[in-house]
Amino acid sequence: MPQPDPFLQPEDPTAAAAIAAIGEDLALFDDWMERYQYIIELGRKLPPFPEAWADDAHRVPGCQSKVWMEAEKRDGRLYLAGASDAAIVAGLVALLLRVYSGRTPAEIIATEPVFLKEFGLLEALSTNRGNGIAAMARRIRDAAAHYA
Numbered sequence: 501m502p503q504p505d506p507f508l509q510p511e512d513p514t515a516a517a518a519i520a521a522i523g524e525d526l527a528l529f530d531d532w533m534e535r536y537q538y539i540i541e542l543g544r545k546l547p548p549f550p551e552a553w554a555d556d557a558h559r560v561p562g563c564q565s566k567v568w569m570e571a572e573k574r575d576g577r578l579y580l581a582g583a584s585d586a587a588i589v590a591g592l593v594a595l596l597l598r599v600y601s602g603r604t605p606a607e608i609i610a611t612e613p614v615f616l617k618e619f620g621l622l623e624a625l626s627t628n629r630g631n632g633i634a635a636m637a638r639r640i641r642d643a644a645a646h647y648a
Contacts (some may be wrong), residue, residue, distance in 0.1 A: 507579035510602030515611040519600045545589025549583035562635030564628040571643035608644035613637035
């Protein structure tokens with residue numbers, strides 16, 4: 501039986517559209533507990549991450565919990581896969597992948613991860629988690645620079 505594609509396919513036409521959609525989704529919730537629940541749900545919907553990739557080569561350094569990511573260039577676009585052993589962090593991986601997966605390296609590089617701060621995600625997280633999501637965004641942008 502063929503394995504499902506571990507790389508997230510884009511839901512939105514551009515990174516900017518994805519950021520706008522995430523902002524609208526987060527605005528639906530009145531408090532951070534509801535937002536966290538929404539983010540955790542996003543993580544549960546990530547494509548299955550191959551077990552063989554849950555290794556040190558795919559691990560994102562600087563994250564408190566274990567986070568693994570992989571990038572693959574197809575038809576001039578960078579597709580991303582990711583996973584974490586922590587539910588909330590898997591959701592944050594899903595948010596980043598929604599913005600960046602399936603975009604050209606140039607679009608990824610041009611899209612600064614300032615939305616994380618604008619949506620209050622960095623402030624709402626512990627310092628270690630905030631550093632971790634910054635490390636994940638850096639890893640994605642480094643991969644884009646590598647393939648650009």
